Amino acid sequence: MNLLIVHPNDFISENMVSISGPRLHHIRNILKTDIDQSLAMGILNGSIGTGILASRNESRDLFQVQFSSPPPPALNVTLILALPRPKVFRRILQSITSLGVKHIILLHAFRVEKSYWQSPFLSDTSIFTQCIKGLEQAKDTMVPFIQMEKKFKPFVEDQLPLLLKDKKGYIAHPYCESSFGNPEPPAVVAIGPEGGFIPYEVQLLEKAGMQSFSMGARILTTETAASVLLSRFLPF
Amino acid sequence: MNLLIVHPNDFISENMVSISGPRLHHIRNILKTDIDQSLAMGILNGSIGTGILASRNESRDLFQVQFSSPPPPALNVTLILALPRPKVFRRILQSITSLGVKHIILLHAFRVEKSYWQSPFLSDTSIFTQCIKGLEQAKDTMVPFIQMEKKFKPFVEDQLPLLLKDKKGYIAHPYCESSFGNPEPPAVVAIGPEGGFIPYEVQLLEKAGMQSFSMGARILTTETAASVLLSRFLPF
Numbered sequence: 001m002n003l004l005i006v007h008p009n010d011f012i013s014e015n016m017v018s019i020s021g022p023r024l025h026h027i028r029n030i031l032k033t034d035i036d037q038s039l040a041m042g043i044l045n046g047s048i049g050t051g052i053l054a055s056r057n058e059s060r061d062l063f064q065v066q067f068s069s070p071p072p073p074a075l076n077v078t079l080i081l082a083l084p085r086p087k088v089f090r091r092i093l094q095s096i097t098s099l100g101v102k103h104i105i106l107l108h109a110f111r112v113e114k115s116y117w118q119s120p121f122l123s124d125t126s127i128f129t130q131c132i133k134g135l136e137q138a139k140d141t142m143v144p145f146i147q148m149e150k151k152f153k154p155f156v157e158d159q160l161p162l163l164l165k166d167k168k169g170y171i172a173h174p175y176c177e178s179s180f181g182n183p184e185p186p187a188v189v190a191i192g193p194e195g196g197f198i199p200y201e202v203q204l205l206e207k208a209g210m211q212s213f214s215m216g217a218r219i220l221t222t223e224t225a226a227s228v229l230l231s232r233f234l235p236f
Numbered sequence: 237m238n239l240l241i242v243h244p245n246d247f248i249s250e251n252m253v254s255i256s257g258p259r260l261h262h263i264r265n266i267l268k269t270d271i272d273q274s275l276a277m278g279i280l281n282g283s284i285g286t287g288i289l290a291s292r293n294e295s296r297d298l299f300q301v302q303f304s305s306p307p308p309p310a311l312n313v314t315l316i317l318a319l320p321r322p323k324v325f326r327r328i329l330q331s332i333t334s335l336g337v338k339h340i341i342l343l344h345a346f347r348v349e350k351s352y353w354q355s356p357f358l359s360d361t362s363i364f365t366q367c368i369k370g371l372e373q374a375k376d377t378m379v380p381f382i383q384m385e386k387k388f389k390p391f392v393e394d395q396l397p398l399l400l401k402d403k404k405g406y407i408a409h410p411y412c413e414s415s416f417g418n419p420e421p422p423a424v425v426a427i428g429p430e431g432g433f434i435p436y437e438v439q440l441l442e443k444a445g446m447q448s449f450s451m452g453a454r455i456l457t458t459e460t461a462a463s464v465l466l467s468r469f470l471p472f
Contacts (some may be wrong), residue, residue, distance in 0.1 A: 002455045072453040096461040138454035182418065216472040217308040218374035219238045224281050224331040227463035234464065236416050236452040 001026060002225035003040040003048060003139040005132055006065070011212045017041075017051065020060040027053075027061055042141035043067055075100035076185035077233050078163060080111040081095055087121035090130050092223050097134025097144055099230045105147045107155060109196045109201055111193040117150060152201060160208040163188055169210035172225055173202055178213040185233050237262060239276040239375040241368055242301070253287065256296040263289075263297055278377035279303055297366035303348075307377045311336035312421035312471050314399060318345040320458045322355035324368050328459050333370025333380055335466045341383045343391060344387060345437055347429040353386060388437060396444040399424055405446035408461055409438060414449040421469050427461055 004027070019027065027033050035053050041063070042048035043051040048071055079096060083089065096104065108117070108189030120126060131143050148190045149155040160169075169188040170180065174196055190197075190210060197205065202212060220228060241264070251368060256261065263269050266296070267316040271289050277283035284307055287299030319325065319342045332340065344353070356362060367379050385391040396405075405424040406416065410432055426433075426446060433441065438448060456464060 095457065098454060098456055098460060099464070100454060118299065131339065140454065173299060214472060216470065218334060218336060220334055221331065221373060224334060224463050227460050228335070228467040229471065231467035233463040236450060 001031070001133075001136040002040050003136050003141075004051070005042050005044050005136055006051075006158060007044050007139060013063070015050055015064055015066065016054070017063050017065050018060045019063065023235075024059075025026075030223060031061055040139060041065055042065070042139070044137075045142055047071070048139065048141060063094045072100065072139065073235075074102045074142060075230065075233060076187070077101055078103040078105065078108055078186075078225070078231070080105045080166070080188060080189045080190040081222070081226070082107050082191065082197065083112045083116050084193070085113075086116055086121040087221060088221075089116075089119075090121050090126070092226055093127065093130040093146075094134040094137070095223070096226055096230065097131045098138040098140075099227070099234065100138065100140065101230065102144045103147070105149055105155075105156060107190075108150045108152050109193050109227070111195045112200045117148075117170065118189065122148070153204065156201075156204045156208050160205070160210070162187075164209040168206075168227075169205075171197070171202060171205050172215055172229060173197065173211045173212040174214060174219055176212040177216045178211065180213045180215065180229075180232060182232050189229055191222055191229065237369075237372040239278050239372050239377075240287070240370055241278050241282050242287075245411070246401040248298070251300055251302065252290070253294045253299050253301050256301065256408075260297055269297075271432065275299070276375060277301060278307060278371075278375070281378055283307070284377060285374065302405055308336065308375065309471075310338045310378060310435040311339055311466065311469060312423070314339040314341065314403070314422075314424045315466070315468060316341045316343050316424060316426040316460070317341050317429065317458070317462070318433065319348045319352050320429070322352055322357040324457075324459060325355075325363070326357050328365040329363065329382075330339060330370040330373070331393070331459070332462055332466065333367050334374040334376075335463070335470065336374065337466065338378060338380045339383070340380055341385055341391075343426075344386045344388050345429050345441065346388075346434045347374065347431045353384075358384070376426050392437075392440045392444050393396065396424075396441070397447070403446075403471065406465075407438060407441050407442075408450045408451055408465060409431070409433065410455055412448040412450045414447065416449045416465075416468060416469050418431075422445045425465055427458055427465065430458065432462075 012221040047067035049067035054064045055062045167186045171190045177208040274288045277287040283303035285303035287301040290300045291298045403422045407426045
């Protein structure tokens with residue numbers, strides 16, 4: 001954790017927050033913050049700044065806080081992800097959140113097991129927890145919007161063309177000739193399931209305005225592919 | 237697994253291999269390969285091709301094999317990795333192997349916990365297993381060379397300059413101004429521990445010929461950072 005996210009209801013006055021629960025545990029046992037020491041903090045979906053540990057009792061720490069900077073710029077890429085195995089999804093969500101993606105669309109596809117949609121890892125609470133981990137890693141505060149689309153065809157035919165109105169769209173597709181290069185945001189990037197989108201799905205995605213390209217001979221896991229693809233849009 | 241790796245001692249004749257053990261379990265229960273069906277195969281550190289399931293008994297499957305293609309090109313990047321937490325290291329090793337890195341140097345640094353070096357995940361067997369998973373994911377056969385350097389200074393002062401003789405070297409360093417862009421291989425890339433290399437370490441690395449650059453305001457986990465950095469060298 002490189003930044004502690006505080007919630008609006010942590011504020012007990014304009015410049016003072018009270019932290020308890022799991023975050024308190026982290027502050028005391030991992031960060032080992034002492035009285036008068038400062039900590040990078042950010043307001044959920046708001047500015048970033050610092051908090052100075054002002055007082056401590058058994059159940060809470062009080063920080064005097066000042067928030068003056070905006071969070072780091074978002075990455076203007078909409079990521080369409082064929083729903084991965086739930087355990088893998090948890091990790092991916094953290095890493096793509098840390099990379100600054102603010103719109104993630106989880107999509108059903110032929111090679112996605114239907115049971116994945118029942119996973120407790122897709123609950124609002126679990127998703128929120130992973131997003132916060134990603135944000136706290138990257139010193140960001142802006143929670144991404146996660147959209148779930150359990151029907152491939154209606155999403156791709158009706159919604160995707162609207163998303164692509166002012167953005168270029170890319171499909172990572174192993175068996176294809178075009179290369180990727182360094183495209184500029186804003187963009188929409190689609191990553192298929194293990195085994196890839198089936199040809200019919202690629203056809204529909206292309207009809208909606210997406211362009212297929214190859215990542216080379218190596219087949220990557222969804223997790224590695226996501227970081228590798230998003231890297232090409234990152235401003236460094 | 238997108239390619240099954242066979243070992244020289246699996247061959248029972250010039251064009252026939254016998255598979256047993258965990259790989260047999262995978263073929264039968266995950267891939268569900270039947271008689272006369274074919275499977276992508278590669279020889280450990282050798283060519284890739286296909287195997288056709290010729291016969292099956294309780295304890296082994298016999299495949300008629302043909303190996304005619306070279307494995308995918310290596311990524312000509314030497315990755316210096318401050319030893320991550322062992323559990324994380326296992327996953328990273330798989331993903332950087334899948335990306336084609338063939339020389340990985342695990343380096344001690346001030347912010348690496350000494351106990352990490354005692355982990356069973358650093359045993360030859362565990363490392364080999366993770367590498368094979370990465371190779372089988374990426375349809376590669378060439379096992380990377382893993383070098384362990386438990387002393388920072390002698391490695392950086394004595395060995396690193398030789399490594400850099402015909403390569404550019406890059407240090408991912410959060411608090412630095414230069415940008416990375418799309419450097420070309422061959423290269424040496426160093427990724428610090430959680431919390432980064434300390435200034436003294438950065439100084440020594442720079443003195444040896446490495447160049448610091450920033451990945452932007454976001455602090456990434458080692459795992460995400462590795463994929464994001466290697467992406468810039470991948471030919472797609």
